[in-house]
Amino acid sequence: MKRISVAVGADHIDSLARARKPLLAVIELIWNALDADAKKVAVILTPNGLFGLDSIQIEDDGTGIPPEEFDSGFGQLGDSWKRRSERTKVLGRALHGKKGIGRYRALSLGGSVIWKTRFEVDEQVLQYEIAFDAGDRRTVTATDPAPSSERPGTIVTISNPSPKLETLEFDVVKPELTEHFALYLRQYPNVELRYDGSVVNPTELISRTTDIPFDFMAEDGQLAPQILTVIEWRVPLERSLFLCSRDGFSLRETVAGIQAPGLQFTAYLRSELLEKFEAQDSIEIELGDLGKLLELTREKLREYSASRQAEQAAEQVEEWKQEEIYPYEGIASDAVEVAKRQVFDVVAQNVEKYLPDFKGSKKKSKQFTFNLLRQAIETSPSSLRKILEEVIGLPKEKRDQLAILLEKTSLVSIINASKIVSDRLEFIQGLKSMLYDSPYRDKLLERKQLQRLVAENTWLFGDEYLLMNDDESLLNVLKKHLGNNGYSIDEGLIDFTEDVTFEGGGTGIVDLALTSEPSADENLPGTVLGKTLPRSGVDPVHNLVIELKRPSQRITPAVLKEVRDYAYAIARDERFHSVPARWTFWALSNAISEQAQEEAMVKNLPPGVVYQSGIVAGRNYEYTVIAKTWAQVLDQATQRLNFFRTHIGYSPSFSQGREYLNAVYRKFIPVEAQTSGDSATLVEIK
Known part of the structure; x- marks a missing residue:
């Protein structure tokens, strides 16, 4: 007889002996048997005459517990031989437990626990018994080994089970038991697990198994491969997420954390990274890499759920089609x-x-x-x-x-994003038709139609611009510009009683004034809301002022002079000096006259630039005057959408573009374009 004392406090053993569920203690003992290379494991429940249990036994045909493992395995908590191994000794199967605490879980099932174990040495089978002292859980005794006529294996017997135990009947625990051993039995199909006379066969309960590989970028910049296995069940089972080793052994169980109506599944995340967290005792701390990994895993589960929901609807769709x-x-x-x-x-x-x-x-x-x-x-x-x-x-x-x-779900995001892209592609084609097709080009009104179409689609010039002014005086452009940048225009500090005037006298009306700074009041009449791209704190606001001309009117030197007058008017008005800004003035139409083209070919300036201001002392802004054609603007807008157009596989025609304008902007297009079935010949502008 050998007696040892466990080298750990009694309170710690007591904490291990309080399993959250009795079934979890049984599961730990099954894992111990499998780690001993057992091919057959049987859980035997012996009832008493009072509708309770007389004993619980876990039998296996594994390699047993050699005496040399007794001291470390039972005497020193956490010093199991498994900590120094990756595989079982004989069959080389993956190991589950490595902390040596599973045997203490058995104490949660009853006051008396005895291991009758048989092992082989020098071609002879020996057996002995290991028992916890019911009066002192820190004391473990072992009998002397003696010859045995049986094959190696172990029987763990829990006598006098606690009357407070939840039911352990197979029909009740079968789903959860299967959930814990599904991956292992899938990996090692020659293992037989019996519970109260019934074989645990995951295929009876599994309706579908899916492996989802993905990569996770850890904080150290390394890509960590992950495998997410999703098993769907034929029986109701609470959705769970198991964090597992690469071989599929659970290190921690947590909630799935997603909405998946109608789906009963268990997810198993397997990776070396999780093994690292377990070794560092941080598998419970959902911060840093682990927190981000769980977030990504749940996103993968949402995608899977959405896809499965759609698949399940396929049969129903056929019925709807028949109906x-x-x-x-x-x-x-x-x-x-x-x-x-x-x-x-x-x-x-x-x-x-x-x-x-x-x-x-x-x-x-x-x-x-x-x-x-x-x-x-x-x-x-x-x-x-x-x-x-x-x-x-x-x-x-x-x-x-x-x-x-x-x-x-990402499906809705795909729809939202694709709708934006497809709407813009259709708008571009519709606008091209209005600008270049003869039945509409000559009828398109500058202010009531073209300007209105453009004012509501400032993304044509870039997503960073928002509409600041629409058909307003330069004085109102000034007010909006200052107000957008935090200046109060009601404090009387700046005189707004006089209009911004041209050098030779008179005032101007700006067709469109766009800004890269969002308005403080986004509900102002005529304001077009859009996405504002972030600006560096040192970059000035960029204001784009556009002088629109009807398609039939070319940009001439007179038009360029008109636009330059706007620029000069701002340049010479000291009220515009308050806020750092970069101003760009466009003259925009279908075509540019030859003389205007000559003026737009200034040496050392980009093509189309008519004038670029120089640096003037005391002035904290610059301005540029440019001659632009619609072909250039629409081509640039199309190029920005080309990547998305390619991936959604959509290239609308001119007729589809006109249909879009009819549906969304009917009152802003010529009456001739509001009818369908026209036979006009369209020439696409590349």
Whole structure:
């Protein structure tokens, strides 16, 4: 008989003996058996006559516990031989536990725990027993080894199980037990695990298994490969995320943390990086690399969930097509159309599933509902929640789940981004048609139509510009310029009683004045909102002033003089000296006269620049005057969209462009363009 004392405080052992769930203690003992190269493991529950348990046994045919491992394995907590090994001794399988604490979990099941273990040495099988002292958990005893006629293996017996144990019946614990051992049994199919007489067979419960590889950039700049395995179940199971070693052994269990209506799954994240966190005892600290890795993992799970939701809707879609209520026809033409249909399918499936009266509704009512959903998805995905609530009446719980899913899925982002790009491409084609096609070019009005179209689409000149003034005097341009930059125009510090005048007298009206500085009041009439690109604190505001001319009027020397007069008027007005700024003045039309082209070819200046101001003492701004054609502007705008146009596979025609203008800006285009079916010949301007 040998007796040892565990080299750790009794309070620590007591903490290990309090398992969160009794099943987790059983699972730890199963892992110990598998780490001993067991091919067969059996959990045997022996009932008593009072509807409780008389004993719990875990039997295995592994290599047993040699006496030389007894002292370190039981006497020194955390000093298991597994800490110095990566694989099992005989079969070379991946190891699970390395901290040597699993055996102490058995104390949470009952007051008496005995290991009857058999091991082989020099072709002879010996056996002995290891037991915890029920009165002193720090004391472990072991009998002397004796010959055995049986094969190597171990039987762990927990006698007098606690009456407070939750049920351990197989039908109850089967899903969670399968969840813990699914990856291992998948990796080692020759291992047999029995529980209370039944074989644990993950394939009975698994409906689908998917491996999702991805890379994670750690803070040290190294790419860390990850594998996310998602197992879907046929039975209800709380969604969980297991952080695992590369071999799939759980290091920590946490919540999946995503909305996935209708999906029952467990996710297993496997990586060497997680092994590193475990070795550093930081697997529980969701900061730094681990926090970012979990965030990325959950994003991958959201993408997977959205894709699976769409797949599950496929069969339902066929039924809708047969019923002639599905709002799409044919095959999706590009990736954007695919994304739109996927989002629609998910939403529509939830509507049919959770709206009690939908299936019994008339065909026209179903068509109306589906067309409404399609319109919302394609034009304003953000409005879906309101439509689902106020119009369709989806239950709040399902509505919120669905809304969260759609808000976080990349499919909606694809639709939003692609809509912006496709709308802009169609606008460019429509504007080209208005500017260059003879039926419309001569009818297009400068202020009431062309100026209005441009004022609402200042992205044509770059996304950094916002509309500052629209058909206003130079005095109002000055006020807006100063107000945008934090100057109060109501304090009486600057005189605004006099107009900004030209050198020879008179005032001017600016067609468009754009600024790279957002307005403090974004709701001013006529203000066009857009994305403002960040500026360095040392860079001045860039104001772009555009003098638009109707398509039929070329830019002539007289037009250039008019624009230069604007520039000179600002240059000589001391009220514009208050704020550092860079001003650019454009004369913009379809064509430039020969004489004006000569003026726009100044030595040492870029083509098109008519005038570039020099440095003047006491003046903290500069200005440039440029002659521009619409062909140049539209070509540059198209080039900025080319990357996205290529990837969404969309190149609209002139007729599609006119259809877009008819739908969105009908009152700003000539009457001739408001009719469909025209046969005008269009020449695309490259």
